[in-house]
Amino acid sequence: MRLDIKSTNPTSTPSIPSSPNDSISNALDKPRRGKRIATWMLFIVILVVCSLYIDVTPYQLFVGLPEMGVLLKEMFPPDWSYLPTIWAPTLQTIKIAVAGTILGAIPAIPAALFSANNITPFKSVSLPIRTLLNLVRTVPDLLFAAVFVAVFGIGPFAGMLALLFFSFGIIAKLTYETVEAIDPGPLEAMTAVGATRIQLIVFGVIPQALPAFISYLLYTFEINIRAATVLGFVGAGGIGLLLNQSLGLFRYDRAATIIILTLAVVLIIDNASTRIRRKLL
Amino acid sequence: MMIELRQVSKTFPNGTIGLKDINLKIQTGEFVVIVGLSGAGKSTLLRSINRLIDVTSGDIQIHGQSITSASGSRLRAIRRNIGMIFQSFNLIKRTTVLNNVLSGRVGYHSTLRTLLGSFPKRDVEIALTALERVNIREKAYIRADQLSGGQQQRVSIARALAQEATIILADEPVASLDPLTTRQVMDDLQRINRELNITTIVNLHFIDLARDYATRIIGLRAGEIVFDGSVGEATDEILAEIYGRPVKADEFLDTSREMQVVGVT
Numbered sequence: 001m002r003l004d005i006k007s008t009n010p011t012s013t014p015s016i017p018s019s020p021n022d023s024i025s026n027a028l029d030k031p032r033r034g035k036r037i038a039t040w041m042l043f044i045v046i047l048v049v050c051s052l053y054i055d056v057t058p059y060q061l062f063v064g065l066p067e068m069g070v071l072l073k074e075m076f077p078p079d080w081s082y083l084p085t086i087w088a089p090t091l092q093t094i095k096i097a098v099a100g101t102i103l104g105a106i107p108a109i110p111a112a113l114f115s116a117n118n119i120t121p122f123k124s125v126s127l128p129i130r131t132l133l134n135l136v137r138t139v140p141d142l143l144f145a146a147v148f149v150a151v152f153g154i155g156p157f158a159g160m161l162a163l164l165f166f167s168f169g170i171i172a173k174l175t176y177e178t179v180e181a182i183d184p185g186p187l188e189a190m191t192a193v194g195a196t197r198i199q200l201i202v203f204g205v206i207p208q209a210l211p212a213f214i215s216y217l218l219y220t221f222e223i224n225i226r227a228a229t230v231l232g233f234v235g236a237g238g239i240g241l242l243l244n245q246s247l248g249l250f251r252y253d254r255a256a257t258i259i260i261l262t263l264a265v266v267l268i269i270d271n272a273s274t275r276i277r278r279k280l281l
Numbered sequence: 282m283m284i285e286l287r288q289v290s291k292t293f294p295n296g297t298i299g300l301k302d303i304n305l306k307i308q309t310g311e312f313v314v315i316v317g318l319s320g321a322g323k324s325t326l327l328r329s330i331n332r333l334i335d336v337t338s339g340d341i342q343i344h345g346q347s348i349t350s351a352s353g354s355r356l357r358a359i360r361r362n363i364g365m366i367f368q369s370f371n372l373i374k375r376t377t378v379l380n381n382v383l384s385g386r387v388g389y390h391s392t393l394r395t396l397l398g399s400f401p402k403r404d405v406e407i408a409l410t411a412l413e414r415v416n417i418r419e420k421a422y423i424r425a426d427q428l429s430g431g432q433q434q435r436v437s438i439a440r441a442l443a444q445e446a447t448i449i450l451a452d453e454p455v456a457s458l459d460p461l462t463t464r465q466v467m468d469d470l471q472r473i474n475r476e477l478n479i480t481t482i483v484n485l486h487f488i489d490l491a492r493d494y495a496t497r498i499i500g501l502r503a504g505e506i507v508f509d510g511s512v513g514e515a516t517d518e519i520l521a522e523i524y525g526r527p528v529k530a531d532e533f534l535d536t537s538r539e540m541q542v543v544g545v546t
Protein backbone atom coordinates (compact mmCIF):
# COMPACT_ATOMS: atom_id res chain seq x y z
CA MET A 1 0.00 0.00 0.00
CA ARG A 2 2.79 2.36 0.87
CA LEU A 3 4.39 1.68 -2.50
CA ASP A 4 1.16 2.68 -4.21
CA ILE A 5 1.11 6.04 -2.51
CA LYS A 6 4.69 6.74 -3.44
CA SER A 7 4.18 6.06 -7.11
CA THR A 8 1.18 8.37 -7.36
CA ASN A 9 2.80 11.13 -5.37
CA PRO A 10 4.22 13.48 -8.04
CA THR A 11 6.49 15.50 -5.74
CA SER A 12 8.62 12.61 -4.62
CA THR A 13 9.37 11.15 -8.05
CA PRO A 14 10.43 13.81 -10.63
CA SER A 15 13.96 14.27 -9.33
CA ILE A 16 14.74 10.59 -9.62
CA PRO A 17 12.50 9.30 -12.40
CA SER A 18 14.21 5.93 -12.61
CA SER A 19 14.05 5.22 -8.89
CA PRO A 20 14.02 1.48 -8.29
CA ASN A 21 11.15 1.90 -5.87
CA ASP A 22 9.06 3.35 -8.62
CA SER A 23 9.51 0.53 -11.06
CA ILE A 24 8.81 -1.97 -8.34
CA SER A 25 5.58 -0.31 -7.37
CA ASN A 26 4.43 -0.09 -10.98
CA ALA A 27 5.22 -3.70 -11.50
CA LEU A 28 3.33 -4.63 -8.36
CA ASP A 29 0.43 -2.37 -9.13
CA LYS A 30 -0.95 -4.07 -12.23
CA PRO A 31 -1.13 -7.67 -11.07
CA ARG A 32 -2.52 -6.48 -7.76
CA ARG A 33 -5.38 -4.60 -9.38
CA GLY A 34 -6.06 -7.55 -11.67
CA LYS A 35 -6.12 -9.82 -8.69
CA ARG A 36 -8.59 -7.62 -6.89
CA ILE A 37 -11.00 -7.57 -9.84
CA ALA A 38 -10.70 -11.32 -10.19
CA THR A 39 -11.46 -11.75 -6.49
CA TRP A 40 -14.62 -9.68 -6.75
CA MET A 41 -15.77 -11.49 -9.89
CA LEU A 42 -15.25 -14.83 -8.23
CA PHE A 43 -17.16 -13.63 -5.19
CA ILE A 44 -20.14 -12.50 -7.30
CA VAL A 45 -20.17 -15.71 -9.33
CA ILE A 46 -20.18 -17.80 -6.15
CA LEU A 47 -22.96 -15.66 -4.67
CA VAL A 48 -25.17 -16.00 -7.77
CA VAL A 49 -24.57 -19.72 -8.25
CA CYS A 50 -25.25 -20.45 -4.59
CA SER A 51 -28.43 -18.43 -4.37
CA LEU A 52 -29.80 -20.00 -7.56
CA TYR A 53 -28.91 -23.41 -6.27
CA ILE A 54 -30.76 -23.03 -2.97
CA ASP A 55 -33.60 -20.97 -4.50
CA VAL A 56 -32.72 -17.76 -2.76
CA THR A 57 -33.61 -15.03 -5.21
CA PRO A 58 -34.65 -11.39 -5.01
CA TYR A 59 -37.96 -12.58 -6.49
CA GLN A 60 -38.81 -14.26 -3.20
CA LEU A 61 -38.12 -11.11 -1.29
CA PHE A 62 -40.41 -9.33 -3.69
CA VAL A 63 -43.24 -11.80 -3.16
CA GLY A 64 -42.63 -12.12 0.57
CA LEU A 65 -42.56 -8.43 1.37
CA PRO A 66 -46.35 -7.94 1.31
CA GLU A 67 -46.69 -10.97 3.62
CA MET A 68 -44.41 -9.18 6.00
CA GLY A 69 -46.75 -6.24 5.95
CA VAL A 70 -49.68 -8.51 6.76
CA LEU A 71 -47.75 -10.07 9.65
CA LEU A 72 -46.82 -6.69 11.05
CA LYS A 73 -50.43 -5.57 10.86
CA GLU A 74 -51.52 -8.64 12.81
CA MET A 75 -48.86 -8.01 15.40
CA PHE A 76 -50.17 -4.59 16.26
CA PRO A 77 -51.49 -3.71 18.67
CA PRO A 78 -49.55 -6.22 20.82
CA ASP A 79 -51.58 -8.17 23.37
CA TRP A 80 -50.47 -6.50 26.59
CA SER A 81 -52.75 -8.67 28.69
CA TYR A 82 -50.32 -11.49 27.87
CA LEU A 83 -47.54 -9.73 29.81
CA PRO A 84 -48.22 -11.32 33.24
CA THR A 85 -48.09 -14.78 31.66
CA ILE A 86 -44.70 -14.28 30.00
CA TRP A 87 -43.06 -12.62 32.98
CA ALA A 88 -42.00 -15.88 34.62
CA PRO A 89 -40.62 -17.52 31.46
CA THR A 90 -38.67 -14.34 30.69
CA LEU A 91 -37.12 -14.48 34.15
CA GLN A 92 -36.34 -18.13 33.56
CA THR A 93 -34.59 -17.18 30.31
CA ILE A 94 -32.38 -14.73 32.20
CA LYS A 95 -31.68 -17.33 34.89
CA ILE A 96 -30.66 -19.87 32.25
CA ALA A 97 -28.23 -17.37 30.75
CA VAL A 98 -26.78 -16.33 34.11
CA ALA A 99 -26.31 -19.89 35.35
CA GLY A 100 -24.94 -21.14 32.02
CA THR A 101 -22.44 -18.28 31.76
CA ILE A 102 -21.13 -18.51 35.32
CA LEU A 103 -21.01 -22.30 35.48
CA GLY A 104 -19.18 -22.30 32.15
CA ALA A 105 -16.74 -19.62 33.28
CA ILE A 106 -15.61 -21.55 36.36
CA PRO A 107 -14.06 -24.55 34.58
CA ALA A 108 -12.81 -22.12 31.92
CA ILE A 109 -10.28 -20.76 34.43
CA PRO A 110 -8.23 -23.95 34.92
CA ALA A 111 -8.70 -24.80 31.25
CA ALA A 112 -7.22 -21.43 30.27
CA LEU A 113 -4.31 -21.80 32.68
CA PHE A 114 -3.53 -25.30 31.42
CA SER A 115 -3.68 -24.06 27.80
CA ALA A 116 -1.41 -21.03 28.23
CA ASN A 117 2.15 -21.78 27.20
CA ASN A 118 3.69 -19.37 29.69
CA ILE A 119 1.93 -21.04 32.64
CA THR A 120 1.91 -24.65 31.47
CA PRO A 121 5.07 -25.26 29.48
CA PHE A 122 4.13 -28.90 28.83
CA LYS A 123 2.71 -29.43 25.35
CA SER A 124 1.39 -32.80 26.47
CA VAL A 125 -1.05 -30.97 28.76
CA SER A 126 -1.86 -27.82 26.80
CA LEU A 127 -2.38 -29.42 23.40
CA PRO A 128 -5.21 -31.83 24.37
CA ILE A 129 -7.01 -29.07 26.25
CA ARG A 130 -6.71 -26.65 23.38
CA THR A 131 -8.02 -29.32 21.02
CA LEU A 132 -10.97 -29.90 23.32
CA LEU A 133 -11.68 -26.16 23.43
CA ASN A 134 -11.57 -25.96 19.65
CA LEU A 135 -13.97 -28.89 19.37
CA VAL A 136 -16.41 -27.36 21.87
CA ARG A 137 -16.42 -24.12 19.94
CA THR A 138 -17.33 -25.80 16.65
CA VAL A 139 -20.69 -26.93 18.08
CA PRO A 140 -23.48 -24.31 17.77
CA ASP A 141 -25.39 -23.60 21.00
CA LEU A 142 -28.69 -24.80 19.54
CA LEU A 143 -27.15 -28.12 18.60
CA PHE A 144 -25.89 -28.50 22.17
CA ALA A 145 -29.40 -27.69 23.38
CA ALA A 146 -31.04 -30.23 21.06
CA VAL A 147 -28.64 -32.93 22.22
CA PHE A 148 -29.15 -32.17 25.91
CA VAL A 149 -32.93 -32.10 25.48
CA ALA A 150 -32.65 -35.57 24.01
CA VAL A 151 -30.52 -36.72 26.96
CA PHE A 152 -32.02 -34.88 29.93
CA GLY A 153 -35.50 -34.20 28.63
CA ILE A 154 -37.37 -31.00 27.84
CA GLY A 155 -36.76 -28.10 30.20
CA PRO A 156 -34.44 -25.32 31.31
CA PHE A 157 -31.73 -27.70 32.55
CA ALA A 158 -30.87 -28.73 29.00
CA GLY A 159 -30.71 -25.09 27.95
CA MET A 160 -28.51 -24.16 30.87
CA LEU A 161 -26.17 -27.03 30.06
CA ALA A 162 -25.98 -25.96 26.42
CA LEU A 163 -24.98 -22.42 27.39
CA LEU A 164 -22.54 -23.79 29.96
CA PHE A 165 -20.59 -25.68 27.28
CA PHE A 166 -20.84 -22.80 24.85
CA SER A 167 -19.56 -20.27 27.44
CA PHE A 168 -16.81 -22.60 28.58
CA GLY A 169 -15.47 -22.80 25.02
CA ILE A 170 -15.45 -19.07 24.35
CA ILE A 171 -14.27 -17.84 27.76
CA ALA A 172 -11.47 -20.41 28.07
CA LYS A 173 -10.16 -19.58 24.61
CA LEU A 174 -10.23 -15.80 25.04
CA THR A 175 -8.76 -16.05 28.53
CA TYR A 176 -5.83 -18.24 27.63
CA GLU A 177 -4.92 -15.85 24.84
CA THR A 178 -4.97 -13.02 27.39
CA VAL A 179 -2.91 -15.02 29.87
CA GLU A 180 -0.28 -15.70 27.22
CA ALA A 181 0.01 -11.96 26.59
CA ILE A 182 0.48 -10.84 30.21
CA ASP A 183 3.65 -9.11 31.36
CA PRO A 184 6.16 -11.85 32.29
CA GLY A 185 7.98 -9.50 34.69
CA PRO A 186 5.78 -10.09 37.77
CA LEU A 187 5.88 -13.84 37.13
CA GLU A 188 9.65 -13.72 37.17
CA ALA A 189 9.57 -11.66 40.36
CA MET A 190 7.29 -14.21 42.02
CA THR A 191 9.54 -17.07 40.94
CA ALA A 192 12.46 -15.17 42.45
CA VAL A 193 10.77 -14.74 45.85
CA GLY A 194 10.32 -18.51 46.04
CA ALA A 195 6.62 -18.79 45.17
CA THR A 196 4.99 -22.10 44.29
CA ARG A 197 3.27 -22.40 40.93
CA ILE A 198 -0.13 -21.72 42.46
CA GLN A 199 1.18 -18.73 44.42
CA LEU A 200 2.66 -17.45 41.18
CA ILE A 201 -0.76 -17.71 39.54
CA VAL A 202 -2.54 -16.02 42.45
CA PHE A 203 -0.08 -13.14 42.70
CA GLY A 204 1.29 -12.82 39.17
CA VAL A 205 -1.36 -14.01 36.74
CA ILE A 206 -4.77 -13.33 38.27
CA PRO A 207 -4.27 -9.62 38.98
CA GLN A 208 -3.17 -9.14 35.40
CA ALA A 209 -5.80 -11.27 33.67
CA LEU A 210 -8.86 -10.71 35.90
CA PRO A 211 -10.25 -7.54 34.24
CA ALA A 212 -10.11 -9.16 30.81
CA PHE A 213 -11.67 -12.35 32.19
CA ILE A 214 -14.63 -10.47 33.67
CA SER A 215 -15.03 -8.58 30.44
CA TYR A 216 -15.19 -11.88 28.49
CA LEU A 217 -17.67 -13.24 30.99
CA LEU A 218 -19.99 -10.26 30.46
CA TYR A 219 -19.56 -10.40 26.71
CA THR A 220 -20.46 -14.10 26.71
CA PHE A 221 -23.45 -13.31 28.91
CA GLU A 222 -24.64 -10.82 26.29
CA ILE A 223 -24.46 -13.54 23.65
CA ASN A 224 -26.11 -16.08 25.95
CA ILE A 225 -29.10 -13.92 26.77
CA ARG A 226 -29.89 -13.80 23.04
CA ALA A 227 -29.27 -17.50 22.62
CA ALA A 228 -31.46 -18.28 25.65
CA THR A 229 -34.49 -16.62 24.05
CA VAL A 230 -34.53 -19.15 21.22
CA LEU A 231 -33.54 -22.21 23.25
CA GLY A 232 -37.25 -22.85 23.80
CA PHE A 233 -37.67 -23.66 20.10
CA VAL A 234 -35.86 -26.93 20.71
CA GLY A 235 -37.54 -27.44 24.09
CA ALA A 236 -34.68 -26.23 26.22
CA GLY A 237 -36.65 -23.86 28.42
CA GLY A 238 -37.20 -20.13 28.57
CA ILE A 239 -39.39 -17.72 26.69
CA GLY A 240 -38.72 -19.39 23.31
CA LEU A 241 -41.31 -22.06 24.02
CA LEU A 242 -44.13 -19.51 24.36
CA LEU A 243 -42.92 -17.60 21.34
CA ASN A 244 -42.98 -20.77 19.32
CA GLN A 245 -46.50 -21.57 20.55
CA SER A 246 -47.82 -18.09 19.81
CA LEU A 247 -46.44 -18.22 16.31
CA GLY A 248 -47.90 -21.70 15.79
CA LEU A 249 -51.34 -20.52 16.92
CA PHE A 250 -51.12 -17.44 14.70
CA ARG A 251 -51.35 -15.24 17.82
CA TYR A 252 -49.05 -12.66 16.33
CA ASP A 253 -50.22 -10.04 18.83
CA ARG A 254 -48.91 -12.24 21.64
CA ALA A 255 -45.70 -12.93 19.75
CA ALA A 256 -45.26 -9.17 19.45
CA THR A 257 -45.53 -8.78 23.24
CA ILE A 258 -42.88 -11.44 23.74
CA ILE A 259 -40.57 -9.92 21.15
CA ILE A 260 -40.88 -6.43 22.61
CA LEU A 261 -40.23 -7.62 26.16
CA THR A 262 -37.24 -9.70 25.02
CA LEU A 263 -35.89 -6.76 23.10
CA ALA A 264 -36.16 -4.57 26.17
CA VAL A 265 -34.39 -7.13 28.36
CA VAL A 266 -31.59 -7.60 25.83
CA LEU A 267 -31.13 -3.86 25.46
CA ILE A 268 -30.97 -3.22 29.19
CA ILE A 269 -28.51 -6.05 29.82
CA ASP A 270 -26.33 -5.08 26.85
CA ASN A 271 -26.22 -1.53 28.03
CA ALA A 272 -25.27 -2.38 31.60
CA SER A 273 -22.71 -4.94 30.49
CA THR A 274 -21.07 -2.63 27.97
CA ARG A 275 -20.82 0.05 30.61
CA ILE A 276 -19.14 -2.26 33.12
CA ARG A 277 -16.78 -3.61 30.48
CA ARG A 278 -15.74 -0.13 29.44
CA LYS A 279 -14.91 0.67 33.06
CA LEU A 280 -12.84 -2.47 33.47
CA LEU A 281 -10.45 -1.95 30.58
CA MET B 282 30.91 -18.27 52.48
CA MET B 283 27.82 -16.47 51.27
CA ILE B 284 27.87 -17.17 47.55
CA GLU B 285 30.24 -19.43 45.68
CA LEU B 286 30.35 -20.20 41.97
CA ARG B 287 32.52 -23.12 40.87
CA GLN B 288 33.42 -23.49 37.22
CA VAL B 289 30.07 -22.17 36.12
CA SER B 290 29.38 -22.08 32.40
CA LYS B 291 26.24 -21.29 30.49
CA THR B 292 25.64 -21.91 26.82
CA PHE B 293 22.20 -20.91 25.55
CA PRO B 294 20.24 -23.36 23.41
CA ASN B 295 21.05 -21.29 20.32
CA GLY B 296 24.76 -21.74 20.96
CA THR B 297 25.46 -18.28 22.43
CA ILE B 298 27.95 -18.42 25.27
CA GLY B 299 26.62 -16.56 28.29
CA LEU B 300 29.17 -17.52 30.94
CA LYS B 301 32.53 -19.23 30.59
CA ASP B 302 34.12 -21.03 33.54
CA ILE B 303 33.24 -18.53 36.26
CA ASN B 304 34.84 -19.01 39.69
CA LEU B 305 33.70 -16.55 42.28
CA LYS B 306 33.37 -16.22 46.03
CA ILE B 307 31.36 -13.45 47.64
CA GLN B 308 31.42 -12.85 51.39
CA THR B 309 28.68 -11.70 53.70
CA GLY B 310 28.05 -7.96 53.57
CA GLU B 311 29.93 -7.21 50.37
CA PHE B 312 28.57 -4.64 47.91
CA VAL B 313 29.65 -6.04 44.56
CA VAL B 314 29.11 -4.17 41.34
CA ILE B 315 29.40 -6.04 38.06
CA VAL B 316 30.39 -4.00 35.02
CA GLY B 317 30.89 -4.88 31.39
CA LEU B 318 29.69 -4.16 27.90
CA SER B 319 26.17 -4.95 26.82
CA GLY B 320 26.07 -8.67 26.15
CA ALA B 321 29.03 -9.39 28.42
CA GLY B 322 26.90 -11.74 30.51
CA LYS B 323 26.08 -9.57 33.54
CA SER B 324 22.39 -10.49 33.62
CA THR B 325 23.17 -14.12 32.91
CA LEU B 326 25.51 -14.23 35.90
CA LEU B 327 23.03 -12.59 38.24
CA ARG B 328 20.11 -14.71 37.11
CA SER B 329 22.13 -17.87 37.50
CA ILE B 330 22.65 -17.11 41.17
CA ASN B 331 18.93 -17.47 42.01
CA ARG B 332 18.43 -19.91 39.16
CA LEU B 333 16.13 -17.89 37.01
CA ILE B 334 18.54 -19.35 34.48
CA ASP B 335 19.79 -22.93 34.65
CA VAL B 336 23.54 -23.12 34.13
CA THR B 337 24.99 -25.65 31.73
CA SER B 338 27.76 -26.84 34.03
CA GLY B 339 29.39 -26.05 37.34
CA ASP B 340 27.87 -25.50 40.76
CA ILE B 341 26.50 -22.49 42.61
CA GLN B 342 26.29 -22.57 46.39
CA ILE B 343 24.32 -20.21 48.60
CA HIS B 344 25.23 -20.50 52.29
CA GLY B 345 26.88 -23.79 51.47
CA GLN B 346 23.74 -25.19 49.83
CA SER B 347 23.81 -26.01 46.14
CA ILE B 348 21.04 -24.16 44.33
CA THR B 349 22.12 -25.88 41.13
CA SER B 350 20.98 -29.28 42.38
CA ALA B 351 18.07 -28.10 44.53
CA SER B 352 14.48 -28.55 43.46
CA GLY B 353 10.95 -28.19 44.79
CA SER B 354 10.60 -26.75 48.28
CA ARG B 355 14.37 -26.68 48.87
CA LEU B 356 14.89 -24.52 45.77
CA ARG B 357 12.08 -22.23 46.88
CA ALA B 358 13.59 -21.92 50.35
CA ILE B 359 16.93 -20.85 48.87
CA ARG B 360 15.21 -18.37 46.56
CA ARG B 361 13.24 -16.93 49.46
CA ASN B 362 16.58 -15.96 50.91
CA ILE B 363 17.59 -14.00 47.79
CA GLY B 364 15.79 -10.78 46.93
CA MET B 365 15.81 -9.66 43.31
CA ILE B 366 15.47 -6.17 41.90
CA PHE B 367 14.75 -5.69 38.22
CA GLN B 368 15.28 -2.83 35.82
CA SER B 369 11.56 -2.74 35.06
CA PHE B 370 10.54 -3.14 38.76
CA ASN B 371 8.24 -6.08 37.94
CA LEU B 372 5.56 -5.03 40.39
CA ILE B 373 2.00 -6.22 40.21
CA LYS B 374 0.67 -2.94 38.87
CA ARG B 375 -3.03 -3.24 39.57
CA THR B 376 -2.70 -3.90 43.26
CA THR B 377 -1.56 -1.86 46.24
CA VAL B 378 2.00 -1.16 47.27
CA LEU B 379 1.42 -3.13 50.49
CA ASN B 380 0.21 -6.19 48.59
CA ASN B 381 3.28 -6.01 46.41
CA VAL B 382 5.54 -5.97 49.44
CA LEU B 383 3.52 -8.77 51.06
CA SER B 384 4.04 -10.89 47.97
CA GLY B 385 7.63 -11.13 49.17
CA ARG B 386 6.30 -13.18 52.11
CA VAL B 387 4.65 -16.00 50.14
CA GLY B 388 7.70 -18.21 50.50
CA TYR B 389 7.01 -18.41 54.24
CA HIS B 390 3.51 -19.78 53.89
CA SER B 391 1.77 -22.81 52.49
CA THR B 392 0.06 -22.49 49.14
CA LEU B 393 -3.31 -23.04 50.83
CA ARG B 394 -2.82 -20.20 53.25
CA THR B 395 -1.88 -17.74 50.48
CA LEU B 396 -4.86 -18.95 48.44
CA LEU B 397 -7.14 -17.77 51.21
CA GLY B 398 -5.50 -14.43 50.71
CA SER B 399 -4.85 -13.25 54.25
CA PHE B 400 -1.38 -12.69 55.60
CA PRO B 401 -0.77 -12.80 59.36
CA LYS B 402 -0.51 -9.52 61.22
CA ARG B 403 3.20 -10.03 61.70
CA ASP B 404 3.71 -10.11 57.91
CA VAL B 405 1.88 -6.82 57.52
CA GLU B 406 4.15 -5.32 60.16
CA ILE B 407 7.24 -6.67 58.40
CA ALA B 408 5.97 -5.20 55.12
CA LEU B 409 5.26 -1.79 56.64
CA THR B 410 8.67 -1.72 58.33
CA ALA B 411 10.26 -2.55 54.97
CA LEU B 412 8.39 0.33 53.36
CA GLU B 413 9.52 2.60 56.16
CA ARG B 414 13.13 1.66 55.52
CA VAL B 415 12.84 2.97 51.95
CA ASN B 416 10.83 6.01 53.08
CA ILE B 417 7.54 5.32 51.35
CA ARG B 418 5.40 3.95 54.15
CA GLU B 419 2.75 6.57 53.43
CA LYS B 420 2.22 5.02 49.97
CA ALA B 421 1.26 1.61 51.38
CA TYR B 422 -2.37 1.72 50.30
CA ILE B 423 -1.88 3.32 46.90
CA ARG B 424 -1.97 1.31 43.69
CA ALA B 425 1.56 0.47 42.58
CA ASP B 426 1.12 1.87 39.07
CA GLN B 427 0.38 5.31 40.47
CA LEU B 428 3.89 5.73 41.80
CA SER B 429 6.86 7.29 40.02
CA GLY B 430 9.62 5.06 38.70
CA GLY B 431 11.89 5.71 41.65
CA GLN B 432 9.10 4.99 44.12
CA GLN B 433 8.22 1.77 42.30
CA GLN B 434 11.82 0.66 42.50
CA ARG B 435 11.78 1.34 46.24
CA VAL B 436 8.67 -0.83 46.53
CA SER B 437 10.59 -3.63 44.87
CA ILE B 438 13.44 -3.10 47.33
CA ALA B 439 10.89 -3.28 50.15
CA ARG B 440 9.61 -6.54 48.67
CA ALA B 441 13.12 -7.96 48.92
CA LEU B 442 13.37 -6.71 52.50
CA ALA B 443 10.03 -8.31 53.38
CA GLN B 444 11.51 -11.57 52.14
CA GLU B 445 14.02 -11.14 54.97
CA ALA B 446 16.57 -11.99 52.35
CA THR B 447 20.27 -12.07 53.21
CA ILE B 448 21.26 -11.49 49.59
CA ILE B 449 19.97 -8.90 47.14
CA LEU B 450 20.57 -9.20 43.42
CA ALA B 451 19.86 -6.06 41.40
CA ASP B 452 19.95 -6.18 37.59
CA GLU B 453 20.39 -2.62 36.30
CA PRO B 454 18.14 -1.28 39.08
CA VAL B 455 18.52 2.34 37.98
CA ALA B 456 18.67 2.02 34.21
CA SER B 457 15.17 3.42 33.75
CA LEU B 458 15.46 6.22 36.32
CA ASP B 459 16.61 9.83 36.05
CA PRO B 460 19.98 10.83 37.61
CA LEU B 461 18.54 12.25 40.84
CA THR B 462 16.29 9.25 41.53
CA THR B 463 19.18 7.00 40.56
CA ARG B 464 21.23 8.36 43.44
CA GLN B 465 18.34 7.95 45.88
CA VAL B 466 17.75 4.33 44.92
CA MET B 467 21.47 3.52 45.04
CA ASP B 468 21.65 5.22 48.46
CA ASP B 469 18.78 3.00 49.64
CA LEU B 470 20.59 -0.11 48.47
CA GLN B 471 23.78 1.02 50.17
CA ARG B 472 22.04 1.86 53.42
CA ILE B 473 20.35 -1.54 53.52
CA ASN B 474 23.65 -3.20 52.72
CA ARG B 475 25.32 -1.46 55.63
CA GLU B 476 22.55 -1.44 58.21
CA LEU B 477 21.27 -4.97 57.67
CA ASN B 478 24.51 -6.43 56.37
CA ILE B 479 22.71 -7.76 53.29
CA THR B 480 25.11 -9.04 50.66
CA THR B 481 24.38 -7.02 47.54
CA ILE B 482 25.29 -7.67 43.92
CA VAL B 483 24.37 -5.00 41.41
CA ASN B 484 24.77 -4.84 37.64
CA LEU B 485 25.48 -1.30 36.56
CA HIS B 486 26.57 0.30 33.38
CA PHE B 487 27.54 3.68 34.86
CA ILE B 488 31.17 3.52 35.90
CA ASP B 489 31.08 6.43 38.31
CA LEU B 490 28.13 4.86 40.13
CA ALA B 491 30.04 1.61 40.36
CA ARG B 492 33.00 3.40 41.90
CA ASP B 493 30.83 5.39 44.33
CA TYR B 494 28.91 2.48 45.79
CA ALA B 495 30.89 -0.71 45.32
CA THR B 496 33.19 -2.33 47.84
CA ARG B 497 34.29 -4.62 45.05
CA ILE B 498 34.07 -4.41 41.27
CA ILE B 499 33.89 -7.38 38.94
CA GLY B 500 34.49 -6.86 35.24
CA LEU B 501 32.93 -9.23 32.75
CA ARG B 502 33.82 -9.58 29.10
CA ALA B 503 32.34 -12.16 26.75
CA GLY B 504 31.16 -14.27 29.68
CA GLU B 505 34.48 -14.28 31.51
CA ILE B 506 35.68 -12.45 34.61
CA VAL B 507 38.45 -10.16 33.41
CA PHE B 508 38.73 -8.06 36.56
CA ASP B 509 37.97 -8.61 40.22
CA GLY B 510 39.19 -6.09 42.73
CA SER B 511 38.59 -3.11 44.92
CA VAL B 512 37.36 0.26 43.69
CA GLY B 513 40.88 1.68 44.02
CA GLU B 514 42.24 -1.00 41.71
CA ALA B 515 39.62 -0.35 39.05
CA THR B 516 41.50 2.41 37.26
CA ASP B 517 40.51 3.91 33.93
CA GLU B 518 43.09 1.71 32.22
CA ILE B 519 41.60 -1.40 33.81
CA LEU B 520 38.08 -0.32 32.83
CA ALA B 521 39.23 0.38 29.30
CA GLU B 522 40.46 -3.20 29.27
CA ILE B 523 37.13 -4.52 30.55
CA TYR B 524 35.30 -2.58 27.88
CA GLY B 525 37.90 -3.36 25.23
CA ARG B 526 38.12 0.33 24.38
CA PRO B 527 38.55 3.69 26.12
CA VAL B 528 35.71 4.49 28.50
CA LYS B 529 33.07 6.66 26.82
CA ALA B 530 31.20 9.64 28.15
CA ASP B 531 27.83 7.87 28.17
CA GLU B 532 29.19 5.35 30.63
CA PHE B 533 29.09 8.07 33.25
CA LEU B 534 25.96 9.19 34.98
CA ASP B 535 27.43 12.51 36.07
CA THR B 536 28.35 14.52 33.00
CA SER B 537 30.67 16.86 34.90
CA ARG B 538 32.97 13.90 35.43
CA GLU B 539 32.94 13.16 31.75
CA MET B 540 35.22 16.23 31.36
CA GLN B 541 37.78 14.76 33.71
CA VAL B 542 37.91 11.56 31.72
CA VAL B 543 38.29 13.37 28.45
CA GLY B 544 41.17 15.19 30.11
CA VAL B 545 42.77 11.91 31.19
CA THR B 546 42.63 10.17 27.82
Ligand SMILES: Nc1ncnc2c1ncn2[C@@H]1O[C@H](COP(=O)(O)OP(=O)(O)OP(=O)(O)O)[C@@H](O)[C@H]1O
Nearest residue numbers: 293295297298299318319320321322323324325326
Ligand atom coordinates in the same frame (compact mmCIF):
# COMPACT_ATOMS: atom_id res chain seq x y z
N1 LIG C 1 17.68 -16.46 26.39
C1 LIG C 1 18.78 -16.27 25.64
N2 LIG C 1 18.98 -17.01 24.53
C2 LIG C 1 20.08 -16.84 23.78
N3 LIG C 1 21.06 -15.97 24.05
C3 LIG C 1 20.92 -15.20 25.13
C4 LIG C 1 19.77 -15.31 25.99
N4 LIG C 1 19.91 -14.42 27.00
C5 LIG C 1 21.07 -13.79 26.79
N5 LIG C 1 21.69 -14.25 25.67
C6 LIG C 1 22.98 -13.85 25.15
O1 LIG C 1 23.96 -14.07 26.15
C7 LIG C 1 24.89 -13.00 26.16
C8 LIG C 1 24.91 -12.36 27.54
O2 LIG C 1 23.67 -11.74 27.78
P1 LIG C 1 23.33 -10.89 29.07
O3 LIG C 1 21.90 -10.53 29.01
O4 LIG C 1 23.81 -11.64 30.25
O5 LIG C 1 24.23 -9.61 28.86
P2 LIG C 1 24.33 -8.31 29.77
O6 LIG C 1 25.77 -8.17 30.14
O7 LIG C 1 23.34 -8.36 30.85
O8 LIG C 1 23.99 -7.18 28.74
P3 LIG C 1 23.11 -5.84 28.94
O9 LIG C 1 24.04 -4.82 29.53
O10 LIG C 1 22.73 -5.48 27.55
O11 LIG C 1 21.97 -6.17 29.81
C9 LIG C 1 24.48 -12.04 25.06
O12 LIG C 1 25.25 -12.33 23.92
C10 LIG C 1 23.04 -12.38 24.84
O13 LIG C 1 22.70 -12.12 23.51
Ligand SMILES: [Mg+2]
Nearest residue numbers: 323324325453
Ligand atom coordinates in the same frame (compact mmCIF):
# COMPACT_ATOMS: atom_id res chain seq x y z
MG1 LIG D 1 21.54 -7.29 31.29
